[in-house]
Amino acid sequence: MRITKNKEENVMVRIKDIAKTCGVSTATVSYVIHGKHEKVSKEVRERIEAEIAETGYITNQSAINLVSRCSGLIGVAVMNTSEKKDIMGDPYFSILFSYLEKEFRKRDKYILIILDQSPEKVVKDALRWNLDGLILSNYTKENMIAISREFVKPIVTIDAAFIHE
Numbered sequence: 209m210r211i212t213k214n215k216e217e218n219v220m221v222r223i224k225d226i227a228k229t230c231g232v233s234t235a236t237v238s239y240v241i242h243g244k245h246e247k248v249s250k251e252v253r254e255r256i257e258a259e260i261a262e263t264g265y266i267t268n269q270s271a272i273n274l275v276s277r278c279s280g281l282i283g284v285a286v287m288n289t290s291e292k293k294d295i296m297g298d299p300y301f302s303i304l305f306s307y308l309e310k311e312f313r314k315r316d317k318y319i320l321i322i323l324d325q326s327p328e329k330v331v332k333d334a335l336r337w338n339l340d341g342l343i344l345s346n347y348t349k350e351n352m353i354a355i356s357r358e359f360v361k362p363i364v365t366i367d368a369a370f371i372h373e
Contacts, residue, residue: 236248279338282312284319285325285344286345339359345367
């Protein structure tokens with residue numbers, strides 16, 4: 209599979225390149241990529257699909273995120289409550305992270321792990337990365353309230369009951 213126009217340039221194939229090669233508009237290529245086949249003739253669709261397969265075209269997730277205003281990222285923020293404990297070495301959290309990553313990947317979502325951050329830093333990271341949601345663990349009720357006041361997207365807590373009043 210070839211994912212570059214040429215190895216020396218190391219440039220990914222773009223929709224514009226596929227459109228030019230196939231003699232169609234970028235909108236037509238986009239329709240094919242996104243499954244809007246009713247807008248494109250079978251012959252043109254097959255030509256575009258063949259070019260996509262031949263060039264190894266890969267969608268630009270950053271561009272999709274920009275247009276959709278969704279990052280596809282879910283933050284998993286864990287506060288370490290023990291100075292002696294390494295969260296990443298903790299079997300509970302390593303299994304949890306693995307499970308979350310596996311389940312979110314099935315839905316074309318990815319996790320961003322945020323460790324030992326103050327509520328202010330969690331919110332700052334959540335906004336910086338345009339997270340689509342947050343999963344919080346080991347935060348106090350006060351910290352969860354502080355986070356939920358600033359981060360208005362969905363928040364889920366693990367091992368904690370949280371009712372924002």
